[in-house]
Amino acid sequence: MYDFKAIESKWRKYWEEQGVYKTPVEPDPRKKFYLLEMFAYPSGDLHIGHFRNYTVGDAFWRYQKMKGSDLLHPFGWDAFGLPAEEAAIKQKLHPRDWTGKNISTSRQTLKDLAISYDWDREVITYTPEYYKWTQWVFLQLYKKGLAYQADSSVNWCPSCKTVLANEQVDSENKCWRCHSEVAKRNLRQWFFKITAYAQKLLDGIDKLEHWPENIKAMQRYWIGRSEGVEIEFKVQGSKSNVSVFTTRPDTIYGVTFMAIAPEHPLVSQLTTSEQKSRVEEYVKKAAAKTEIDRAATGEKDGVFTGSFAVNPLSGEQVQLWVADYVLLHYGTGVVMGVPAHDQRDFLFAKKYNIPVKVVIRPADRQTDRPADQMTEAFTDEGTMVNSGSFNGLVSTEGIRKISEHIEKQRLGTRKTYYRLKDWLLSRQRYWGAPIPMVHCPKCGVQPVPEKDLPVLLPEVKDYIPKGRSPLADEPSFINTKCPKCNGPTQRDPDTMDTFVCSSWYHLRYADPRNDKEPFGKDAVNKWLPVDLYIGGAEHACGHLIYFRFITKVLCDLGYLKFDEPVRRLFNHGMVLDEKGEVMSKSKGNVTSPREIMEEYGVDAGRVAMFFAAPSEAEILWSKNGLVGAQRFLNRVYQLVSGIATLPNDDVRDTRRIASLSEMEELYCRKHRTIKQVTEDIEALHYNTALSALMELVNHIYEIKTLLKHPTRAADYAAFKGIIRKTAERVVLLLSPLAPHLCEEMWQMLGNKESVLKAPWPQYNPSALKLKQVELAVQINGKVRSRITVPTDSAEEDVKKVALADEKVKEMLKGAAPKKVIVIPGRLVNIVS
């Protein structure tokens, strides 16, 4: 067994001393490659999921390096945020100390694993040198009118005592961190107007050719564009109108009621005195429920306001109800109820005996089904009926015609809504970047001038949250002077969501030590966009939207020449335990990279991880794979040890060779392997790259065994050269996957320089084919025989050989085949 401890520490030190990870100062624009893995949240040491993420990236880095790319491969720490604060409170440490300790531990692990990061470019989001520019980003958005304050009913976690973003509340209305029930609360909060970029973010998705389809689909859905019409309904006996948004104007003749959200400001106005107490009671009840509670039951309930509205097209009078299935913050907060063609409206109407009026007839029916026989709404397309002059139109056509009609008659306008909501970024917590704003009693809200950044996060005695930011209780921080009038004023006490910190870090890496600007324009446009971004898919609708947004804003402001941060996104799969469960400290089923490294070595750990599945697939981690990986690596090592001393003969000198076909086969296999490994590494399918290498190694062993036979001593001499060359290729092709051992073997083969400086092997396309090829011969789709023909045989010749085959003749019994299909290089199928 190779001495992995000695070999790995030797080469780890070598790479470090040689500075191979350093980023070139002036990258060649044609060769630049920015490889990025999602930076880490430093909670304890790295786990096996990190190990996968970073080794997948590292292998790609080594491959790119050999291809001659100028690489930027940085790393950093997303170190602000709740978990650090929670852990710090528990352990009575300052969050900075807790986080800092974890960073040192994890950084050392990454170095021990020899992950190819340029540590000179490390960033840590909690350092003033970094968050100074996070604050700068905030100010740019503020200047552009993209940061605003608003009172808002927010998700409030009573246990963490903070506001949560929508993404931080799970489907059961529980806090993402502590899993306690999330409540509602009204607070004055800062928002980024990401909705102003909804369309740009959506359009941009189409240009993201090398992003996984599922992430793009999730983002499209999250942005949620829908086109429709906003229509005014007159309220009977009142001057006011209610407007509704609908994507189905073709069903407008089927409106039999209207429903308004309980929180809607119009509710009190629309409620008649007879209904007042009932409505007020309902509104109160609804307010106590969260949106998730309301949706969970599936129950549709509401209360009649006593008022009526008039359908602008049919002139029919419809009841106005309050119903909590209507969302205040989508569309106009009012919906037109079409029970026959919307399932929610249907349930509501059935419950309260509201009429159901059919206006769309399914295409496969001639007559209308009586509305009282319907058991559910008909929501598909169909033909319009009971719709005045629009009868007979197909619904898609009807949507267009009615929309036109409504606009012409000035009854409403076409409109597009998005489900994307603005980004709430205020956090009432200590451990974050302070929001660089002041609230002057005279001048109102004022930005802190850029020259006064950073607004330093002060040391506080007590950062335990009490329902407002601990910064509010720190006089030295909160009291300041107004930048406009110089009078006494107060700072905004809140800190920023950590997603703000991570929304621009990819830019900072291009120029991480710049203390004059967040990044030099030149540096950032030279290195970005990121060429390959590797991380988990859990950020699909969080970070991966936010950083696209910030990139677009900074592009519009003229700082960047690109408006998408990442060319190719790759989501690696999760690492689960043998039972398929998520590894966690509480379950006690975690495996640490350090354990693997010490017991089996870094290379064996990598190979085991890579071989288990393609990088995007989920892995059930078990120690079995490590043994196999070690066995394979040792097999390669033994092979190379045995031939390291062989002469490097000229391969093409075949005069002495007895078995030309064996020689040719090895040569062909070598080139096929180069092709496959290259393509597989490009796709991050390291599992099949490894299996191709295993096959080649097995083949070399086979040949060596054959040549041991006494009668073949002369052949052995002739084979030495090509075996050696093939082994060299194996070492190069394997080196991104098992770098330490391959450096060692490369040196054993007499090379003076690092394997990283060797060029990536190229294959010769003409060497991919053998002179002879074996074809399967099928009769009626079943393999019955095999024939060997020259590779470039004409179809006719192949047919002849196949039909002349003894087994074929026997099966056909002299009958002429109906058809013979020849697939060159693959098979012959005889149809009889």
Add this chain to the structure above:
RNA sequence: GCCGAAGUGGCGGAAUGGCAGACGCUGGGGACUUAAAAUCCCCUGGCCGCAAGGUCGUGAGGGUUCAACUCCCUCCUUCGGCACCA
């Protein structure tokens, strides 16, 4: 419910219209060894057969094709995401 991905031996997986199960793990047998470990060689989807060979087989059912794990239709299951978005 909607969107997305997936379903292949005892296990991880390979093959994206052309010989299903590559490669590896596990298991079995053998060689070497005083012995063990390591290493090397052979076998390892089911059924029938002494064997040659035959036959079934990629979640289920249909279809297209000379040929389907692969394409089309219907359905089932699992995972991920979203979830009253009018």
